[in-house]
Amino acid sequence: MVKTIAVLDESELQDGQMKEVDFESGKVLLSRLGDKIHATSAWCTHYGAPLVKGVLTADSRVACPWHGACFSVCTGDIEDAPAPAALHSFKVGVIDGKIHVTADPEHTIKDNMLRHPRLLTEDTSFKTGLVIVGGGSGAFFAVESLREHGYKEPITILSKEPHPPIDRTKLSKALITDPAKIQWKTPADLKIKYGTTLRLGVEVTSVDLKNKKVTLDNGADAIAYEKLIIAPGGTPRRLPIEGADLENVYTFRGIADAKNVDAAAQEGKRVVVIGSSFISMELVVALSKRKLASIDVIGMEEYPFEAVLGKEVGAGLKKYHESQGVKFHMQTKVERIVPKDDDPKLAAGVVVNGETLPADFVIMGVGVKPATDFLKGSGIEIEKDGGIKVDEYLRVKSGPDTENVFAIGDVAIYPHVVQGVEVRIEHWSVAGNHGRAVGKTITGTGLPFNKVPIFWSTQGQQLRYCGIGHGYDEVIIKGDPNEMKFIAYYVKNGHVIAASSMQNDPVVVKVAELLRLNAMPTPEELKGGKDILTIDISTVNSLQQFKH
Structure with a gap:
């Protein structure tokens, strides 16, 4: 049952500020940007981090303090992976100096915070639609994004793995062996709620760009497509040494x-x-x-x-x-x-x-190589490292009939808009954001891909990292890595290009947003004692002040 409750004095929420407030037995996140007050669910839909401890930006984004998932505070919609679902957005009003929120109390409880895309209502079984080769992070987030942004054609995922897309990051961090414990959605959910056909345990062995079809298991089956997303991930490398193929x-x-x-x-x-x-x-x-x-x-x-x-x-x-x-x-x-x-x-x-x-x-x-052997002979050019060059919209650049062919995740060599370099990045969340970006492009709302890469790793404490730090020429350290509590800024050609931290959330997420907005302080400012967390990026004026 929807209720309207006074949750806070308006004077207690300043411009650029977030506050977590009680709503019956749940919580609501209030955000203020100028004279606009917004209300959403209070926790990140990824691992449940409190969003009030995250980062609010002038372009109406709230970034999770742990892993960089981002949401629109205006609508609750996903802005960046690894968020697997949107937030609930609530109606807000000010009456007699009090902020009132109108919400279903069930949607303010942590265990019921997810908002899923609308169910499909039309029969698409007679259409050709879209095929995704691969069943990992990129595939899942592509499906979520496509449906979120209104794609109504059929979607087929072709995966070598015997289970639906999983949170692969938990395999090495926790040695989880049951895919059901870390799957994003069940096959039934993908079919019913996302209109997606999931074919498991199948291998794509070739792609025919001219006739728009993919062949499975060396000719045993073929599937036609109108649009194709190549997202096969990587294959672990083995050193070419004696004994590398022994059973254990x-x-x-x-x-x-x-x-x-x-x-x-x-x-x-x-x-x-x-x-x-x-x-x-x-x-x-x-x-x-x-x-x-x-x-x-x-x-x-x-x-x-x-x-x-x-x-x-x-x-x-x-x-x-x-x-x-x-x-x-x-x-x-x-x-x-x-x-x-x-x-x-x-x-x-x-x-x-x-x-x-x-x-x-x-x-x-010892690393992975892009799983692109099946594309040999397709007309798509495979680079020396096994990757595929794509444009800023992640569309394949080489080969005939590739206008509606995209490559994402571990296999994609893409131009990084923020730092102006071509990169291939094997981060789980990069693949997810690639999938989300392609979903928007296919539905007509795409922009050049400009996400700042973020990853995290369990190393005694939680390590956070953002940016592209390859070839750095200086490292600025705050704190003590020997105590597992530090911030490190990576500098190249006089600019900060990446950062890592332990026990200093949400510094890395803040740096990622500053890099995205081209508002990162100079190395000299950081050496002089500038505190990243004191930079206000929730107002346009502050962005102009710190922009370089």
Whole structure:
């Protein structure tokens, strides 16, 4: 039952301010921009973060303090992934100096905060529609965006995986092995609520651009399309070394990999992790709680994450992992993986610098390659790294008949509007935002893709990162990485291009918004003590003041 309740004195909500207020047994987020007051659900629909602790911008966005999901405070609509659903938006009025909110109390309770797209009401089964190759983050967010923005044609997802799209980030962070616990929607929900046909366990083996069809399982089936989204993700790499294909040498990407590692990681066992990547080290965090006999990590850099986060941050994180019993073998390469004497199908150890590190199982976390082999011969040009070049709308640039063909996620090499470089970024949330952007483009409301990349990683504390920091020439550190509480700004050619932090939310989200708005302070200002959180980006005047 809808109710109208006075929730706050108008004088207590200033321009550019957010406040969380009670609404019966729930909460409402109030936001004020100029003389306009808005009311929405109070929690992020991703992991439930309190939005009042996030960032409010002049263009009516509220950014989640944890993972950068953004919503419109005017409508509650999703602005950025990883938000899987919109917020409820409530009617607001001011009567006798009091702010009144009109809402269904059920929609102000944390467990019922999601607002889903409207149900489809017309039969589209006779139309050709849109095909998505891949069943990951990009696919899910593309479907959500397409329906949110009014796309009424049929949608078909073709996925090699045996389950609907999942929150893949939780696999390495928590070793979850049941896809039902981390799926975004059930197949039934995707079919009924999103008008989407989900075909699981199928492999696309070729694409015919001229005749607009994709072929499955080497000719066993073919599906026609009017529009095509290529979103197959990546395939884990294996080092070209002796023993890389032994049965207990695991890569890590999906549910099957999580099951393999979970089964192997029993108390008293020994593991060698090849590669000090973010996924590798997230698995190390999870495995360090399993009472293993030993955890050895082999890395090529002096410190883990050095190329991305810098030596000082890398050294601080290495110190933490060592405190948890992890042994590092850095600035080295693997020579070979040796088999067991009594069972040559299984690895017994990894040879590094002439020393054999004993192992009951091995994890190889050395990156992924774009899963684009099926496109060979299609006319789409595949770059040396396996990626596909797209334009600012994520439309494929090469090949015939690609006007309605898009590539997103791990496979897309796209022009980054904010920083003016071509990039291919393997972030889960970038794939999600690609999907959302293509959904808007297909429905006629698209803009050049300009999202600032954000990712997060569990490394003892929650690590946040935003921007594109490749090739930085200076790192400005605030705080102490050895204490796992810091902010790091990455500088290139006199400009801040990225930031990372621990225990300093919502700094990274604030930096992402400042980068998007071209309002980031100079390195000199940061060195002089400027506090990012004191910059007001909720009014046009402040944006003009800090714009460079």
